[in-house]
Amino acid sequence: MPSSxxxxxxxxxxxxxxxxxxxxxxxxxxxxxPTPQQALxxxxxxxxxxxxxxxxxxYPFLRDKLVKYYAKFGIDITPAEIIVTTxxxxxxxxxxxxxxxxxxxxxxxxxxxxxxxxxARTAGIKVKTVTSRIEDGFALPSMEAFxxxxxxxxxxxxxxxxxxxxxxVYSPAELQTLKELVIKYNLFLIADEVYRExxxxxxxxxxxxxxxxxxxxxxxxxxxxxxxECGIRIGMLxxxxxxxxxxxxxxxxxxxSPPLLGQIVAEASIEGTEAYxxxxxDEYKARRDFFIxxxxxxxxxxxxKPEGAFYTVVELPVADAEDFCRWCLTDFRLNGExxxxxxxxxxxxxxxxxxxxxxxxxxxxxxxLAKALEVLKAALIKYQELH
Amino acid sequence: MPSSxxxxxxxxxxxxxxxxxxxxxxxxxxxxxPTPQQALxxxxxxxxxxxxxxxxxxYPFLRDKLVKYYAKFGIDITPAEIIVTTxxxxxxxxxxxxxxxxxxxxxxxxxxxxxxxxxARTAGIKVKTVTSRIEDGFALPSMEAFxxxxxxxxxxxxxxxxxxxxxxVYSPAELQTLKELVIKYNLFLIADEVYRExxxxxxxxxxxxxxxxxxxxxxxxxxxxxxxECGIRIGMLxxxxxxxxxxxxxxxxxxxSPPLLGQIVAEASIEGTEAYxxxxxDEYKARRDFFIxxxxxxxxxxxxKPEGAFYTVVELPVADAEDFCRWCLTDFRLNGExxxxxxxxxxxxxxxxxxxxxxxxxxxxxxxLAKALEVLKAALIKYQELH
Numbered sequence: 001m002p003s004s005x006x007x008x009x010x011x012x013x014x015x016x017x018x019x020x021x022x023x024x025x026x027x028x029x030x031x032x033x034p035t036p037q038q039a040l041x042x043x044x045x046x047x048x049x050x051x052x053x054x055x056x057x058x059y060p061f062l063r064d065k066l067v068k069y070y071a072k073f074g075i076d077i078t079p080a081e082i083i084v085t086t087x088x089x090x091x092x093x094x095x096x097x098x099x100x101x102x103x104x105x106x107x108x109x110x111x112x113x114x115x116x117x118x119x120a121r122t123a124g125i126k127v128k129t130v131t132s133r134i135e136d137g138f139a140l141p142s143m144e145a146f147x148x149x150x151x152x153x154x155x156x157x158x159x160x161x162x163x164x165x166x167x168x169v170y171s172p173a174e175l176q177t178l179k180e181l182v183i184k185y186n187l188f189l190i191a192d193e194v195y196r197e198x199x200x201x202x203x204x205x206x207x208x209x210x211x212x213x214x215x216x217x218x219x220x221x222x223x224x225x226x227x228x229e230c231g232i233r234i235g236m237l238x239x240x241x242x243x244x245x246x247x248x249x250x251x252x253x254x255x256x257s258p259p260l261l262g263q264i265v266a267e268a269s270i271e272g273t274e275a276y277x278x279x280x281x282d283e284y285k286a287r288r289d290f291f292i293x294x295x296x297x298x299x300x301x302x303x304x305k306p307e308g309a310f311y312t313v314v315e316l317p318v319a320d321a322e323d324f325c326r327w328c329l330t331d332f333r334l335n336g337e338x339x340x341x342x343x344x345x346x347x348x349x350x351x352x353x354x355x356x357x358x359x360x361x362x363x364x365x366x367x368x369l370a371k372a373l374e375v376l377k378a379a380l381i382k383y384q385e386l387h
Numbered sequence: 388m389p390s391s392x393x394x395x396x397x398x399x400x401x402x403x404x405x406x407x408x409x410x411x412x413x414x415x416x417x418x419x420x421p422t423p424q425q426a427l428x429x430x431x432x433x434x435x436x437x438x439x440x441x442x443x444x445x446y447p448f449l450r451d452k453l454v455k456y457y458a459k460f461g462i463d464i465t466p467a468e469i470i471v472t473t474x475x476x477x478x479x480x481x482x483x484x485x486x487x488x489x490x491x492x493x494x495x496x497x498x499x500x501x502x503x504x505x506x507a508r509t510a511g512i513k514v515k516t517v518t519s520r521i522e523d524g525f526a527l528p529s530m531e532a533f534x535x536x537x538x539x540x541x542x543x544x545x546x547x548x549x550x551x552x553x554x555x556v557y558s559p560a561e562l563q564t565l566k567e568l569v570i571k572y573n574l575f576l577i578a579d580e581v582y583r584e585x586x587x588x589x590x591x592x593x594x595x596x597x598x599x600x601x602x603x604x605x606x607x608x609x610x611x612x613x614x615x616e617c618g619i620r621i622g623m624l625x626x627x628x629x630x631x632x633x634x635x636x637x638x639x640x641x642x643x644s645p646p647l648l649g650q651i652v653a654e655a656s657i658e659g660t661e662a663y664x665x666x667x668x669d670e671y672k673a674r675r676d677f678f679i680x681x682x683x684x685x686x687x688x689x690x691x692k693p694e695g696a697f698y699t700v701v702e703l704p705v706a707d708a709e710d711f712c713r714w715c716l717t718d719f720r721l722n723g724e725x726x727x728x729x730x731x732x733x734x735x736x737x738x739x740x741x742x743x744x745x746x747x748x749x750x751x752x753x754x755x756l757a758k759a760l761e762v763l764k765a766a767l768i769k770y771q772e773l774h
Contacts, residue, residue, distance in 0.1 A: 001484075004640035007443060034436040043648070044431045049421040051616040051652065056394060086473050086620065089642040097388075102489065102511060118641035124489060124511055229438040231647030233473065233620075253391035254505035255476040260618030261430070261648040265438065 001121055005114045005346025005359075012329035013340045021333055024372035026360040027342040029164070029310060033228040033283065033363075035269070036276045042268035043261070054260045056252040058084020058236075062263045065270045066236065073196065075209040075219070077238055083248055084258045088194050088222030088235035092116065095218045095237055096123040098247040099188045100155045106190075107149050108158040109141060111165050111313055111347035111354055113192070116158060126153070129349045134315055134357070137304040138166035140174040146181050156188035157181065159208065162195040165347050165359040166313050167288075167306020169199050172206045179211045188244075189213070192220040194235075195309035197277060200285045203307075214240035225310075227269040228280070232262030284310050284362070287369060291362040294373040298380065303360075311361050313344050313354075317380060321345065321358050324383055332382060334375045388508055392501045392733025392746075399716035400727045409724040410716070411759035413747040416551070416697060420615040420670065420750075422656070423663045429655035430648070441647045443639040445471020445623075449654045453623065456657050460583065462596040462606070464625055470635055471645045475581050475609030475622035479503065482605045482624055483510040485634040486575045487542045493577075494536050495545040496528065498552050498700055498734035498741055500579070503545060513540070516736045521702055521744070524691040525553035527561040533568050543575035544568065546595065549582040552734050552746040553700050554675075554693020556586050559593045566598045574603065575631075581609040581622075582696035584664060587672045590694075601627035612697075614656040615667070619649030671697050671749070674756060678749040681760040685767065690747075698748050700731050700741075704767060708732065708745050711770055721765045724758065 006028050013023050057063075063079040070077055085091040092115075100106060102124030108116055110129035120127045128149045130141040146157070157178060161170045170178075182189045191208035199205045208217045222235035239245055252258075288305075292312060295303045300317025318324045322343035332338055344357035362369060393415050400410050444450070450466040457464055472478040479502075487493065489511025495503055497516035507514045515536045517528040533544070544565060548557045557565075569576045578595035586592045595604045609622035626632055639645075675692075679699060682690045687704025705711045709730035719725055731744035749756060 001634065001637040001641075003637055007640040010442075028440070030440050032437065035438045040433070040435075040438075043433055046427070046430055048427075050419065051422045051427075051618040053415070053417050053617040055397075086646075087643065093642075097509065115641045115643075118637070122484065122509075122638070122641075230440045231438040231644065233644070233646045247388065250388040250390055250505070251509070253394040254388075254502045254509075255480075256474065256502075257618065257620070259473075259620045259646040259649060261652070262646060265648070 002114070002118060002346070004118070006342045009325060009329060009340060012326060016329050016338060020336065022337040023329070024337065024339045024364060024368060024375065026364070026372055027340045029225065029361045029363055030230060031225065031228040031310070031363045032365060033280055035229045036227055036273045038272060039227060039229065039265045039269040042264055046264060051260055054257040054263060056257055057249060058082070058258050059263050062267045065267055069270050070238070073207055075207050077209070077240070081238055081240060081245065083237045083245065083252060084263060085235040085237055085252070086255070086258050087224065087233040088192065088220050089115065089119070091220040091235045091237040092192065093119040093122060094248045094251045095190050095220060096120055096125050097251060098244050099190065099218065100125050103153065104155045105151060105153045106156045106158055107146060107154060110349055111344055113160055113164045114346045117349065127349060128154070131350065131353065132166065132168070134302070134304060134313065138163065138168040138313065140170055140177065143177050143181065150185055154185065154187060156190050158190045158192070160192040161208070162199060162308025164195065164309055165311045165344065167309045167311050169201060169203070169205065169308035172204065175206050175208065175211060179213055182213055182216050187216065188218060189216050190218045190220060194220070194222040194225055197226045198281065198284055198310060199308045200288060201307040209238070218244060223266045223269060226277070227266070227273070229265060229269065232265045233259050234262040234266040287362045287366055290366050291369050291373070294370070298373070298377045300380065310363055311359055313347070313357050313359050315357050318356055318383060318387070321356050325358060327383060328379050332379045334378045337371065337375050339372050339375045339379065389501070389505060389733070391505070393729045396712060396716060396727060399713060403716050403725060407723065408720055411724065411726045411751060411755060411762065413751070413759055414727045414729040416612065416748045416750055417617060418612065418615040418697070418750045419752060420667055422616045423614055423660045425659060426614060426616065426652045426656040429651055433651060438647055441644040441650060443644055444636060445469070445645050446650050449650045452654055452657045457625070460594055462594050464596070464627070468625055468627060468632065470624045470632065470639060471650060472622040472624055472639070473642070473645050474611065474620040475579065475607050476502065476506070478607040478622045478624040479579065480506040480509060481635045481638045482577050482607060483507055483512050484638060485631050486577065486605065487512050490540065491542045492538060492540045493543045493545055494533060494541060497736055498731055500547055500551045501733045504736065514736060515541070518737065518740065519553065519555070521689070521691060521700060525550065525555040525700065527557055527564065530564050530568065537572055541572065541574060543577050545577045545579070547579040548595070549586060549695025551582065551696055552698045552731065554696045554698050556588060556590070556592065556695035559591065562593050562595065562598060566600055569600055569603050575605060576600070576603050577605045577607060579607040581607070581612055584613045585668065585671055585697060586695045587675060588694040596625070605631060610653045610656060613664070614660070616652060616656065619652045620646050621649040621653040674749045674753055677753050678756050678760070681757070685760070685764045687767065697750055698746055700734070700744050700746050702744050705743055705770060708743050712745060714770060715766050719766045719769060721762045724762050726759050726762045726766065
């Protein structure tokens with residue numbers, strides 16, 4: 001089991017904090033934006049006497065609201081096709097286990113969300129990667145690249161759109177390529193779309209659920225990022241495929257139920273938060289514009305301009321980005337401050353790739369991003385002097 | 388993946404309820420007792436603006452309190468040895484994955500908590516069972532029975548004490564037998580002790596954590612039952628074994644964090660709830676006394692007197708208890724009421740065993756248990772007429 005590249009340096013960050021050092025967390029997609037007030041208010045209104053198990057598939061009150069939410073994105077589903085999970089994490093794990101047997105293969109684009117590989121490992125699934133490249137802005141690899149990776153054991157393609165860690169938003173044309181592959185090789189398309197609200201290009205965003213291959217698509221979703229409520233651990237698994245749904249339900253019954261309190265908060269977050277969503281969107285867009293420009297102004301640093309989510313994969317002028325990330329936490333301080341980044345190598349399965357890259361999340365307010373950029377710039381100068 | 392015997396008949400129960408039938412739930416350990424008021428009050432006092440991810444291992448504020456709680460049971464641990472999980476369910480799954488490789492074997496007593504087998508299946512672990520028998524009151528099988536089940540692939544023994552589904556409480560002498568086995572064959576002892584507060588015999592209860600084999604024992608725990616807060620999904624994995632701890636942490640980091648809100652409720656439940664705990668204990672003891680006596684008064688029904696937890700495995704005068712359970716939900720009503728029970732066959736791996744048994748939970752108030760007993764008695768008479 002690999003360590004999470006996002007969290008494995010946390011002990012070093014904690015050590016630095018104990019010494020009184022201020023650490024800017026660019027490593028983790030933990031938004032600093034507030035949870036919607038109406039969702040927080042819902043907590044104070046709970047009048048249950050017993051905090052009991054919820055149904056394994058989640059409460060109808062939440063699934064009913066989600067149906068209306070999805071309709072806004074052209075996703076036409078029924079409450080019975082939605083399963084509430086303990087975060088998007090659990091939806092991923094259960095989709096892998098339901099769609100594949102141990103030893104089966106799944107294809108994903110690298111760099112990819114590191115925990116996909118952890119969950120695949122848990123499910124005994126072999127992950128094969130096709131590589132997207134920073135010089136192409138991390139666009140979808142070619143159909144041929146996918147076909148080269150397909151074997152008789154291939155059962156699924158996993159797509160994160162908008163992408164974590166690259167921020168890339170796959171176009172409708174790229175989704176068509178995937179649809180062709182899915183049909184041609186009879187595959188599942190597991191679509192992690194938790195960042196669908198954060199697409200900055202102004203271009204249309206297409207959900208895999210609207211591709212016209214209802215039995216092939218499993219949608220993985222979460223309220224964590226869109227309502228800035230990562231801690232409530234509420235995600236969803238949505239599919240028209242009845243057999244997949246019923247198999248996932250067996251795993252859901254084994255773990256008994258998703259968190260009750262999180263379901264109450266999530267339900268209270270969905271309706272009447274249009275203004276909130278607009279504010280969050282504008283804020284992230286402004287942060288992206290500021291942060292990517294600032295990164296590219298640092299000598300030797302390169303980041304493509306991501307069109308979605310709130311991450312970017314950045315090339316640094318260092319040979320070993322993990323060593324640099326560690327050193328920032330253990331040795332470097334600028335006015336008592338430092339930065340924490342996630343080494344990007346952990347997002348690639350090919351050990352030769354991503355060594356000079358890091359993933360950064362722009363989830364801090366602009367004044368903090370500005371300071372983090374200053375720290376990063378100074379750290380790079382100092383580190384290059386030493387190496 | 389097997390279906391949960393506890394929940395798989397839920398669709399039939401829902402159908403009955405839609406028809407206006409009152410269903411007494413003896414199938415699931417969902418206590419009807421209230422959550423401690425101070426824990427509910429804590430929800431109203433949350434003044435966070437962002438419901439953010441918590442540390443993967445859980446908040447120190449909760450782990451610190453748990454240390455004091457465990458000390459009351461003679462369990463001497465540090466906060467760093469406690470990992471907060473998403474319910475005891477996740478602690479079980481992670482302990483299996485951390486202690487064993489796919490293909491390894493784990494021994495458990497049958498009848499056993501059905502979801503153990505589901506989690507083992509998830510982890511690719513082969514479960515071997517040694518059988519405890521209703522005629523022995525479900526006491527621990529002999530050392531020889533365990534040794535017959537041990538192979539070179541055996542890595543762990545899983546013990547639920549007090550036991551779910553049988554309510555049996557293993558004696559210190561029985562624990563010594565397990566200790567000998569664990570040492571002799573170099574095994575892990577995974578101890579699920581979530582019902583430790585509910586031991587009615589007046590006899591001393593020993594935790595596996597006090598057996599003097601610190602590197603072998605992994606304690607699985609949960610606040611669900613002891614504070615009647617199953618829905619918050621907060622459990623714990625506790626071990627002195629550093630390698631197991633660190634491996635579990637990798638799984639914890641992949642799933643990011645346990646539920647934040649549940650941690651706040653759990654923390655508020657631990658101190659100052661002695662009177663609450665006493666009330667719950669007395670209530671369950673009274674229910675047990677009433678329910679077991681009532682069961683044994685129904686012709687052809689036999690239940691041992693369980694000394695712990697709030698379950699019992701009961702022999703019914705029917706050939707196929709699952710068919711009987713289904714029939715109760717679909718066809719039988721007494722004054723518009725029926726009962727839901729969990730067929731016990733799902734708690735055995737040997738398909739020949741438990742066919743005429745059900746698991747019942749006495750988590751309803753005595754007046755409801757009385758009505759459930761009436762319904763059961765009438766249902767058995769009617770069912771026997773028809774078969």
